[in-house]
Amino acid sequence: MSHITIILSILPLLKWDIKPYNEYLAINLNFNMKTIILKTIRFITKSLETISGHLAGVWASKLFFSPRKKHTYSLNLANMKTDWVDFTSTFGYSERCKVYQAGTGPTVLLVHGWEGSAYSYSVLSEQLVNAGYRVILFDFPAHGQSSGKKTNLEELQRLIKQLSNQEQDVHAIIGHSFGAFATAYAIALDLNVKHFISISSPVNMDFIVDSLCETIGASQNTRQRLITKIEGILKAPYACASIEKNKLLSKVKGMIIHDQKDKVVPFHQAKQLSNIWPNATFVTTSGLGHSRILKDGAVIKKIIDYLN
Secondary structure, eight states, X not given: OOHHHHHHHHHHHHTOOOOGGGTSOOOOSOHHHHHHHHHHHHHHHHHHHHHOHHHHHHHHHHHHHSXXXXXXXXXXXXXXXXXXXEEEOTTSOEEEEEEEEEOSSSEEEEEOOTTOOGGGGHHHHHHHHHTTOEEEEEOOTTSTXXXXXXXXXXXXHXXXXXXXXXXXXXXXXXXXXXXXXXHHHHHHTTOOOSEEEEESOOOOHHHHHHHHHHHHTOOHHHHHHHHHHHHHHHTSOGGGGSGGGOSSGGGSEXXXXXXXXXXXXXXXXXXXHHHHOTTSEEEEESSOTTTGGGTOHHHHHHHHHHHO
């Protein structure tokens, strides 16, 4: 058995709770268990870097592209219909994504964050339906009810475009966290959207990659190997995926929503996004954090008021 097989076989035993993309890196275990897991992962990283830079790059890539676990909560909206979208993964595998739709009226596509699912929008989607909108949601590959064990930015932007383009008229897209980042990337690749609401989104790839590398104790060499892997998947320079490089976003009408005490994607990321996208309405909250912001009544009212 190879060194990498041995090391990777340890991962399920750790029941690791480190989420790539820093949403990603929130660990929901007690302090002692956090310490043990982090020390173990950093030990594996350093050991692999000593054995082989290539193996360390494989390890970092596995952590980066693999969600920790799937949320199995079921979305339940009135008169909801479900379907499947077939697609080919970046690596050539046939996969299926679960799609949900409900309501009548102008169409709103909701894109959840890393390690979330369509259920993340359970409250918001219900309120949108009640307000007279038709909602479409989907589970990312390797998330929720969808198939697969890993996914990436290229797949997500492709799915967002596929779901948006198959509709005659999408009134708005709402993205949370990495889902908002992926939507912005799709816009940079010519996705036509009337309104875009970005909630708790990171802005640049350096922040996303550095969040993982700092947590696992990766060296600059391992970081560069991860970046090379990302560029191979995107078939484009690494920096092109950053929202700060997005020249088309400024032409889209929209809204930025971010909590000042967000510990997952710091508030300064929202300030950067506001500078990049000056014609977007900037809504700030305090004390809602990274995820509870999706269920807050005042935030939902602002979203519906904006869409109306």
